[in-house]
Amino acid sequence: MIRVGLVSPYPALRAGLRAMLSGQPEVEVVAEGEDPGAVASAGVDVLLLDAPEGGHPPGVEQGLIILGDRLEANLLGSGHPVGFLPRDASVEEVIAAVRAVASGLSVVAPTLAARIVRREPEEVPLTQREVEVLALMADGLPNKAIAARLGISEHTVKFHVGSILAKLGASSRAEAVAIAARKGLLFL
Amino acid sequence: MLGRWSVFAASDEAAELSQRLLDRVVMIRSRHGVGSGVIWSPSGLVVTNSHVVPQQEAEVRTRSGEEVRGTLLARDTRRDLAALSIPLRDLPSVEVGDSGSVRVGQLVLAAGSPFGVRDVITAGVVTAVGPVSALRSPLSFIQSDVSLVPGNSGGPLVDVGGKVIGLNSMVITPGLSLAVPSAEVTAFLQEAFRPRAFLGVRVVDAPVGGVMVVGVEPGSAAERAGIQRFDLLLAVNDRDVRSVGDLERALRTSSPSPLRVRLLRDGRAILLELEPDLRTAA
Numbered sequence: 001m002i003r004v005g006l007v008s009p010y011p012a013l014r015a016g017l018r019a020m021l022s023g024q025p026e027v028e029v030v031a032e033g034e035d036p037g038a039v040a041s042a043g044v045d046v047l048l049l050d051a052p053e054g055g056h057p058p059g060v061e062q063g064l065i066i067l068g069d070r071l072e073a074n075l076l077g078s079g080h081p082v083g084f085l086p087r088d089a090s091v092e093e094v095i096a097a098v099r100a101v102a103s104g105l106s107v108v109a110p111t112l113a114a115r116i117v118r119r120e121p122e123e124v125p126l127t128q129r130e131v132e133v134l135a136l137m138a139d140g141l142p143n144k145a146i147a148a149r150l151g152i153s154e155h156t157v158k159f160h161v162g163s164i165l166a167k168l169g170a171s172s173r174a175e176a177v178a179i180a181a182r183k184g185l186l187f188l
Numbered sequence: 189m190l191g192r193w194s195v196f197a198a199s200d201e202a203a204e205l206s207q208r209l210l211d212r213v214v215m216i217r218s219r220h221g222v223g224s225g226v227i228w229s230p231s232g233l234v235v236t237n238s239h240v241v242p243q244q245e246a247e248v249r250t251r252s253g254e255e256v257r258g259t260l261l262a263r264d265t266r267r268d269l270a271a272l273s274i275p276l277r278d279l280p281s282v283e284v285g286d287s288g289s290v291r292v293g294q295l296v297l298a299a300g301s302p303f304g305v306r307d308v309i310t311a312g313v314v315t316a317v318g319p320v321s322a323l324r325s326p327l328s329f330i331q332s333d334v335s336l337v338p339g340n341s342g343g344p345l346v347d348v349g350g351k352v353i354g355l356n357s358m359v360i361t362p363g364l365s366l367a368v369p370s371a372e373v374t375a376f377l378q379e380a381f382r383p384r385a386f387l388g389v390r391v392v393d394a395p396v397g398g399v400m401v402v403g404v405e406p407g408s409a410a411e412r413a414g415i416q417r418f419d420l421l422l423a424v425n426d427r428d429v430r431s432v433g434d435l436e437r438a439l440r441t442s443s444p445s446p447l448r449v450r451l452l453r454d455g456r457a458i459l460l461e462l463e464p465d466l467r468t469a470a
Contacts, residue, residue, distance in 0.1 A: 073398040074430070077422040077452040079459075108455070116455075118418045119392050121402045139467065140380075142244040142259050182432045184392040184402045188439060 002102045005044035006032035007057075013050055020091050027098055036060050046102050048094075050087070056080075063101035065094075071112045083107040121184030126167060131185065133160040138177045138186050205350045206297065206309045211251050211280045213343055215301040216258065216272075218246040224300035224343030225258075225272065226352060227281045228377070234272040235373055236342030237357055238263050241270050248274050251307065262380030267327065267368055268357050269376045282344060285351030287369035290317055290330055298334040298356050298365070300343030310335045315364070322360060329366040330354040336365040385439045385447055385464035389415060393431050398422045398452065413449070413462035420452040439464070 004027055006014045014032045021027050031042035037059030040047055047060055050067040056075055057064075064075070065083035075082045081104050083097040089109060100107045126134065129150075136146045143161065147154040161173065168183075170176035180186045214225045216236055223240030225248065227233075234248060241260055248258040258272035291314065298310050312334035319328055330345060336359045345354035345367040354367030388408020391399040398420045404410050415421075421429050424438040425448050439447075449460045 071396045073394060073396045073420050073452050074422050074428055076455070077398070077420070077450055077457040079457050106455070113455075115396050116394075116420070116452075119394065119400050119402065121390065121392055140262060142261075144245070144259060178433075181436060182393065184390045184432075187388050187390055187403070187405045187408070188386070188432075188436055 001028050002026055002098055003028055003030040003043060003045045004098060005030065005039040005042060005047045005062075007034065007036045007039050007047060008050035009034050010050070017048060017050075017094075020094065024091075024095055027095060046098050048098070063104070065097050065101055069112070071108065071115050073116070076106060076108070081106050084112050085109050086111055124167060124180075124183055124185060126164065126185065130160050130164050130167075133157060134164055134176070134180055135186060137161065137164075137173050138180070202297075202311075202348075205346075205348070206299070208280075209282075209297065209299050209344065209346055209350060210307045210309070212282045213251065213299045213301075213307075214274075215249045215304070215306055216240050216246050216342060217249070217304075218243060222301055222304040222339045223341045224339065224356070226342070226344045226355065227279050228271075228284075228373075230277065230279045230281050232274045232276050232279060233261075233377075234258060234274055235355065235377070236270055236272065237355065237368075238265050238268045238270040240342040241272060246272065248272065249306075250276070250279070262376070264376045264380070267372050267376055269355065269368060269373060271377060271380060282346075282352045283350065284370050284374065285347055285349070285353040287330065287353045287371045290314055290347075290353050290369075292316060295348050296330075296332050296334060296353070297346050297348075298332075298336060298340060298343060298367075299346070300336075300340035300356065302337040302339040304339055308340075312365075317369075320360065320366060327372070328369060329357070330369055332365050332367065333363045334365050335362070379440075381468060383466035383468045385442055385445075386467045387415070387439065387447075387449075387462075387464055389421070391421065391432055391435060394420055396420075397430050399429055399432055399435050409462055409464045413460050415449070415451070415460070416453065418453075419458075421449060422452060422457075423450040424448070 006017050008014050018029050031039045033039045036057035040060040046063040048065050063081040071084050081101045083101045097107050143157045147157045168176050168179045212227045216223045216225045225234040225236035228235045244260045246258050249255045256274045258274045261271040261273050263270045294314050312332045314332050316331040340356050343356045344352045353370050356367045358366050388405035388410040389401050390403035394400040401419045425442045427438050429435045446461050447464050
């Protein structure tokens with residue numbers, strides 16, 4: 001029998017979950033409440049959590065199933081079994097997730113998994129030379145040193161820096177470097 | 189009570205100390221005006237306020253009359269500090285004191301170029317140490333009643349032993365001058381010149397938390413460790429990475445070797461331990 005704890009600030013939601021799981025073979029609701037740590041300490045195997053805050057609830061070492069519309073990569077990559085289900089998950093989906101998490105697996109509902117999309121860096125029309133200048137700016141080099149490093153004149157570097165700032169919408173070198181890093185243009 | 193000869197001796201000592209100090213102070217001229225700087229090392233490292241060198245270069249004049257171009261090496265606008273390199277060697281440099289042991293009431297000297305007038309010394313006492321509520325900043329300052337005016341910025345505040353305990357930064361009102369403690373200057377220089385870990389990844393913020401790898405530099409530490417495009421980086425040395433800024437900070441401040449990188453690949457958590465490449469800023 002898998003012992004389940006229910007956590008939600010809303011009594012009606014807990015009652016709904018309890019009713020949903022009652023009568024299910026292999027699953028028994030043994031504790032419920034608002035505080036994840038308190039419910040977890042009541043000898044549960046899996047915590048079914050409906051909570052507004054993100055992150056891993058303190059004091060919870062058991063498997064965790066989060067109900068809602070969020071997906072947290074940090075929890076998924078924590079090594080602890082965790083499940084992410086939408087609030088409109090069916091009884092079958094909840095039971096399947098409870099079994100999986102109790103077995104040490106992590107599960108993500110397909111509708112939420114779609115959020116882990118492969119992202120491409122934003123297109124910024126920097127020339128190859130501007131990217132080289134930007135990388136040296138990121139290393140903190142002044143124009144003179146950039147010119148020496150790239151074998152071009154200081155005047156040309158100044159021109160490139162102006163162009164980089166304009167294309168990135170930055171008002172300073174530091175801001176340009178920060179924007180470029182966020183846009184995936186710089187190696188860290 | 190000091191005897192007559194003791195007063196003369198103390199005065200002589202103060203005058204000698206002033207001369208030694210002035211040998212270690214430079215005048216800095218930029219498009220925005222004149223300030224002062226402190227020769228921090230014989231190899232040409234000059235420290236001043238960030239606001240004294242708003243651009244990448246400034247003219248630096250030593251007490252011996254040499255005029256050279258100083259190149260900005262690093263800047264910290266939060267602390268209002270900047271480090272310049274000047275192409276001179278074997279320079280007389282300051283001795284750095286312990287700003288943590290500064291006491292209210294102790295005598296201090298300030299040196300600089302007020303209004304562009306060279307080699308000026310003023311004296312006073314420390315009136316307070318700590319944050320200044322009017323600035324709404326958590327940064328601590330050494331507050332003193334030394335007389336500072338524009339041009340003094342970036343000059344040294346020294347104790348009676350001639351050791352630098354702060355860098356004169358601003359005047360709140362006449363009689364209330366603020367200096368950045370020397371411990372902050374030392375921390376700034378350590379951060380600016382400490383090698384930082386370099387992974388060799390280009391990343392973007394991921395909507396589910398963490399940062400997604402969008403590029404791996406060939407031959408980099410990331411490639412050697414097997415980090416792949418579209419990996420989701422979650423933590424470095426147990427510090428959560430929720431944004432590109434987090435990763436940049438983690439690499440800058442982590443003990444560089446080795447790095448533990450936690451990531452998510454195709455839904456699976458992976459923990460890598462890798463030797464990062466090291467890069468020195470500036």
